[in-house]
Amino acid sequence: xxxxxxxxxxxxxxxxxxxxxxxxxxxxxxxxxxxxxxxxxxxxxxxxxxxxxxxxxxxxxxxxxxxxxx
Amino acid sequence: xxxxxxxxxxxxxxxxxxxxxxxxxxxxxxxxxxxxxxxxxxxxxxxxxxxxxxxxxxxxxxxxxxxxxxxxxxxxxxxxxxxxxxxxxxxxxxxxxxxxxxxxxxxxxxxxxxxxxxxxxxxxxxxxxxxxxxxxxxxxxxxxxxxxxxxxxxxxxxxxxxxxxxxxxxxxxxxxxxxxxxxxxxxxxxxxxxxxxxxxxxxxxxxxxxxxxxxxxxxxxxxxxxxxxxxxxxxxxxxxxxxxxxxxxxxxxxxxxxxxxxxxxxxxxxxxxxxxxxxxxxxxxxxxxxxxxxxxxxxxxxxxx
Amino acid sequence: xxxxxxxxxxxxxxxxxxxxxxxxxxxxxxxxxxxxxxxxxxxxxxxxxxxxxxxxxxxxxxxxxxxxxxxxxxxxxxxxxxxxxxxxxxxxxxxxxxxxxxxxxxxxxxxxxxxxxxxxxxxxxxxxxxxxxxxxxxxxxxxxxxxxxxxxxxxxxxxxxxxxxxxxxxxxxxxxxxxxxxxxxxxxxxxxxxxxxxxxxxxxxxxxxxxxxxxxxxxxxxxxxxxxxxxxxxxxxxxxxxxxxxxxxxxxxxxxxxxxxxxxxxxxxxxxxxxxxxxxxxxxxxxxxxxxxxxxxxxxxxxxxxxxxxxxxxxxx
Numbered sequence: 001x002x003x004x005x006x007x008x009x010x011x012x013x014x015x016x017x018x019x020x021x022x023x024x025x026x027x028x029x030x031x032x033x034x035x036x037x038x039x040x041x042x043x044x045x046x047x048x049x050x051x052x053x054x055x056x057x058x059x060x061x062x063x064x065x066x067x068x069x070x
Numbered sequence: 071x072x073x074x075x076x077x078x079x080x081x082x083x084x085x086x087x088x089x090x091x092x093x094x095x096x097x098x099x100x101x102x103x104x105x106x107x108x109x110x111x112x113x114x115x116x117x118x119x120x121x122x123x124x125x126x127x128x129x130x131x132x133x134x135x136x137x138x139x140x141x142x143x144x145x146x147x148x149x150x151x152x153x154x155x156x157x158x159x160x161x162x163x164x165x166x167x168x169x170x171x172x173x174x175x176x177x178x179x180x181x182x183x184x185x186x187x188x189x190x191x192x193x194x195x196x197x198x199x200x201x202x203x204x205x206x207x208x209x210x211x212x213x214x215x216x217x218x219x220x221x222x223x224x225x226x227x228x229x230x231x232x233x234x235x236x237x238x239x240x241x242x243x244x245x246x247x248x249x250x251x252x253x254x255x256x257x258x259x260x261x262x263x264x265x266x267x268x269x270x271x272x273x274x275x276x277x278x279x280x281x282x283x284x285x286x287x288x289x290x291x292x293x294x295x296x297x298x299x300x301x302x303x304x305x306x307x308x309x310x311x312x313x314x315x316x317x318x319x320x321x322x323x324x325x326x327x328x329x330x331x332x333x334x335x336x337x338x339x340x341x342x343x344x345x346x347x348x349x350x351x352x353x354x355x356x357x358x359x360x361x362x363x364x365x366x367x368x369x370x371x372x373x374x375x
Numbered sequence: 376x377x378x379x380x381x382x383x384x385x386x387x388x389x390x391x392x393x394x395x396x397x398x399x400x401x402x403x404x405x406x407x408x409x410x411x412x413x414x415x416x417x418x419x420x421x422x423x424x425x426x427x428x429x430x431x432x433x434x435x436x437x438x439x440x441x442x443x444x445x446x447x448x449x450x451x452x453x454x455x456x457x458x459x460x461x462x463x464x465x466x467x468x469x470x471x472x473x474x475x476x477x478x479x480x481x482x483x484x485x486x487x488x489x490x491x492x493x494x495x496x497x498x499x500x501x502x503x504x505x506x507x508x509x510x511x512x513x514x515x516x517x518x519x520x521x522x523x524x525x526x527x528x529x530x531x532x533x534x535x536x537x538x539x540x541x542x543x544x545x546x547x548x549x550x551x552x553x554x555x556x557x558x559x560x561x562x563x564x565x566x567x568x569x570x571x572x573x574x575x576x577x578x579x580x581x582x583x584x585x586x587x588x589x590x591x592x593x594x595x596x597x598x599x600x601x602x603x604x605x606x607x608x609x610x611x612x613x614x615x616x617x618x619x620x621x622x623x624x625x626x627x628x629x630x631x632x633x634x635x636x637x638x639x640x641x642x643x644x645x646x647x648x649x650x651x652x653x654x655x656x657x658x659x660x661x662x663x664x665x666x667x668x669x670x671x672x673x674x675x676x677x678x679x680x681x682x683x684x685x686x687x688x689x690x691x692x
Contacts, residue, residue: 025367032360039357040154048150049141052353059360066363086515089596093511097504097567098523104564105530108541115541122544171400177388179397187678188404191411193685194674195667198627202646203414203663206656212426214413227428249407257682261690299686310534313627317646331628334536339632344540351537362532366525369689 024065031058109355116348123342136349146350148325149333155240156247156315156329157308161301163248168255169297173289175256176263186260193253201314204246208232208318233319239327243315247308255300262296263289265375295371302365306358330354414667417660425656440657442466443650444483444665448475450651483662486644490666492555493640494623497562501619502612504563505570510600512571513578514586524572528687531568535628543633555638561629566619569687573618576688577611578604614680617673624670641666 017023035055038047084092116136120129140146171189175182192200207215216230232242266288274284312331315321321328321336334354338347388396417425419436422443448470456476462468470477508527512520542561543552551557585607586599594602605612631643645662648655674681682690 029364029367032364035360036357039150040157042151042154045142045144045147048147052137052141052356055356055360059356059363062360062363084596086596090511090515090517093507094517094523097508097527097571100504100560100564100567101527101530104542104560105533105538108538108545109533111541111545112537122540171403174396174400177393177396179393179400182397182400185397185400185404187675189400189407190678190681191671191674192407194621194670196625196627196642196670198625198631198642199645199663199666200410203660204410206417206654206659207410207413211428212430214409214430217428217430249410253407254685258686258690261682261686296690299689303685306532310536312534312536313631313642316631317627331534331536334534335632338536338540339543344544348540351534351540354534355537358532358534359529362529363525365532366528369687372686373689 019068021065021068024068025062028058028062028065031055031061034058112348112351115345116352118345120344121342122338122344132345136346137353139346140350140353145325146330146333149328149330152240152325152327153309153311153329156243156311156327157305159241159244160247160251160308161304163244164252164255164304165297165301167248168252168300169259169293171252171256172259172263175260186257190253190257192250193257195250197250197314198317200250201246201317204242205233205318208242210234234323236323236326239319239323243318243327246314246318247311250314251304251307255297255304258296258300259293262293265296266292295368295375299365299368299372302361302368306361306365309358309361310354411667414660414663417656418664420657420660422650422655422657425660437469438465439469440655440661442469442477443655443658444648444661445481446470446477447479447481448473449478450475481648482644483641483648486639486641487665489555489634489638490624490640490642493558493562493638494620496555496559497566497623498616498619500559500563501566501570502574502616505567505574505615506605506608506612508567508571509574509578510604513575514583524575527568527571531565536632539629539632542629546633553634553636553638558630558634558638558640561633562623562626565626566622569622569684570615570619572687573615573684574608574611576683576691577608577615581607614677614684617677617680618684621670621673 032055035051035058038051038054041047117131117133118129119132121127175186204215207213210216210228210231213227213232215232216227219225219230220227230238232238270288270292271284274288279287310331311329312335315327315329316332316335319327321332330350331354334347334350337343337350341347416432418440419438420431420434421437421439424431424434425440442465446466451474453474456471456474459471459476462471467477511517512524517523546552546557549557551560581604585603586594586596589599589603590596625642626640627642630640634640634643641662645659645666648659648662650658677684
């Protein structure tokens with residue numbers, strides 16, 4: 001790779017995956033969307049039952065990870 | 071900027087910090103009193119067996135039982151599917167028609183500004199008052215809609231019972247919503263199309279990309295954040311749809327158009343099961359709040375353009 | 376659209392594509408206008424004309440719908456009516472033709488006045504509070520500003536029925552049920568979120584240098600706000616006010632659940648207008664027409680700001 005040619009500031013140690021905003025926000029978004037599909041789907045009552053938990057998890061996660069720096 | 075504030079200002083006026091809070095506090099206080107306090111109250115009620123029509127009865131905590139009941143109730147599950155059907159089809163129709171209209175208006179034909187304004191009118195009107203009048207248009211014998219539909223399809227007007235027929239009623243509300251809100255999607259899509267700089271198309275012309283390719287590889291992707299914004303907002307709005315549906319069908323015939331808000335209203339203000347209704351309200355709120363997070367993210371994305 | 380080899384096929388659409396686009400858009404616009412035109416036409420039809428089959432496009436216009444909207448009537452015998460003195464108004468005349476006499480005014484006017492009072496009251500308050508808060512957010516470093524702004528916006532997204540349950544209980548405790556004040560406070564709370572977001576955008580666009588120059592000239596921050604920022608923000612404030620007004624004017628869910636008599640606004644009232652043997656459609660149409668006309672005017676006044684309003688200020692142009 002060309003890492004050596006870059007200045008150190010540019011390749012400053014990346015935050016671990018779980019503490020970066022971008023990817024985590026996307027995961028939370030997917031979670032919220034999943035919760036919605038579970039709420040709406042006509043196939044299994046049990047999925048509907050657990051939709052609230054999924055939505056809640058996604059929303060709480062979204063709020064927390066949106067505080068992380070990019 | 072870096073110089074210290076002149077003494078005179080500090081003496082004569084309030085400090086910036088004080089002004090900032092004095093300016094923001096009234097709005098926040100009002101929201102706390104009229105939005106957040108009731109919300110917290112609803113959360114509390116959702117864990118009790120409180121009934122608003124019996125204010126003097128003993129209130130007992132019931133733990134998660136209200137949530138359990140709402141989330142395992144097949145009737146409420148059915149209402150969610152009715153809502154889903156409504157939300158899905160209104161969004162599909164409004165996005166397709168709205169985007170197509172925006173694309174056409176973006177051709178900037180003569181008088182496009184005038185006709186755009188005309189198209190926008192339905193969106194600003196009261197869904198309740200206009201929804202109520204659509205009941206008249208949908209009347210099987212005397213209504214204009216049934217008359218026009220029968221002219222086109224050849225089916226006798228007495229059989230086009232838009233609000234009385236189990237298979238037609240869900241479409242009756244979708245048609246009115248689409249009539250009202252397509253302009254909304256159109257307006258936002260139009261902004262998206264206009265935000266695409268000409269030079270990108272010019273570059274594509276140089277590369278001899280066909281119009282078809284340009285449409286799919288420039289127009290659609292560049293307008294996508296705007297389309298997302300419109301879709302999310304219409305999704306949130308239609309998820310909580312109440313007024314127009316109440317006045318058009320009231321949830322009927324039977325319960326084929328009973329969307330979530332109508333079920334909620336019945337539980338809260340007709341069965342007076344306040345505790346259970348509150349639990350249902352909180353569930354709807356969490357869902358909307360989750361979408362609102364995504365919506366604001368989309369909003370910021372569009373803002374950067 | 377026609378071919379890829381015209382060097383300006385997209386950047387400057389060809390005449391043919393313009394004409395086709397224009398035709399389709401105009402046809403769509405005319406179709407969406409039909410329900411609105413029909414509301415107006417129904418309002419000037421007589422009740423029998425309004426329910427004729429096939430629907431009548433040519434008819435003798437009458438003010439009967441408007442008369443019925445504003446009055447209550449009682450049925451009388453033809454002898455009784457013949458014995459009455461000459462009719463004093465058009466409405467008298469129209470009513471007597473149907474063997475009825477005017478018994479008194481209907482509830483429409485008070486409901487309409489309620490709508491006016493509540494819509495204007497809440498708009499004024501929302502814009503006032505919103506302007507202050509927007510200035511605060513725009514010019515000062517407020518801790519957690521982004522979170523507060525999101526919180527403000529999310530309150531507008533709440534499902535109205537979900538809010539209505541505790542508000543109903545709260546208003547019952549406070550004696551605000553079915554009062555104009557209660558409705559004004561509620562609509563203000565809903566509108567303030569839109570007002571803050573929109574106005575923040577407008578105030579952000581006013582260069583800070585203007586106030587800073589004024590403050591160097593000896594103005595206090597408050598004076599600078601009043602004499603420099605407010606005049607610059609007039610257009611924005613006016614646009615915001617119209618948006619708030621339209622929301623409060625059109626609102627139905629809260630009004631239907633929290634008001635029943637005294638403070639009832641027009642939207643829950645209009646659907647309840649009935650005549651003999653069912654809904655009096657010309658009267659309903661007349662009420663609807665009167666109710667919609669102000670919004671039509673506002674929409675036309677507001678067309679340049681509409682986009683901004685519906686996206687909470689995110690999309691400027």
